[in-house]
């Protein structure tokens with residue numbers, strides 16, 4: 001659907017959180033302008049639009065800012081009502097999607113961050129890697145029950161949980177590339193999720209905005225070395 005009013009995203013090409021907002025806009029065929037945040041230092045615009053957390057993404061709709069990636073996805077679903085529904089309309093299904101998205105951010109992504117935060121500490125790094133690998137197993141089970149044999153958590157089209165998890169696929173691949181012999185998305189443990197990765201990145205709402213893995217790996221080498 002054509003955009004109602006002006007839509008901007010304060011984000012970056014490499015941010016998995018900003019990718020959530022962008023994919024949701026693409027699913028609803030909403031035109032937007034991406035304003036690249038450079039971070040060093042944080043822009044005046046970011047400080048003004050998200051003074052509490054000072055993080056991207058910020059979705060700006062008709063000059064009104066909305067922060068927190070999953071809140072922007074919910075907002076986009078609520079405002080652009082035509083096109084595929086991103087958030088399940090059934091309250092129970094919606095609660096389940098919220099539960100797993102909370103799990104993704106609170107557990108899985110925290111453990112993914114812990115891999116790089118471990119630096120040269122091999123024991124801590126292995127523990128974080130194991131936690132990510134094991135942490136994907138409940139999501140494999142959730143996928144089987146929620147997708148009901150279809151391609152996505154959302155069914156035939158990408159939904160809320162696909163966006164929540166799928167936006168991090170590039171960063172899972174970064175962790176694999178930067179850590180020798182590490183397979184996070186392991187076909188023997190999470191075969192359905194491995195197939196889902198292929199379907200997700202091939203989707204028309206995703207493929208043009210999904211960062212090239214080589215470029216992301218090069219970016220991550222520098223980005224992560226500055227943080228540790």
Ligand code: GTX
Pocket residue numbers: 015016017018054055056057067068069070112113171
């Ligand atoms: N909970 C927030 C959301 O969902 O929007 C998190 C947003 C966030 O952390 N954004 C980062 C930021 O603005 C940029 S994206 C970082 C991705 C790292 C991936 C590692 C696996 N950070 C600024 C800051 O922390 O000050």
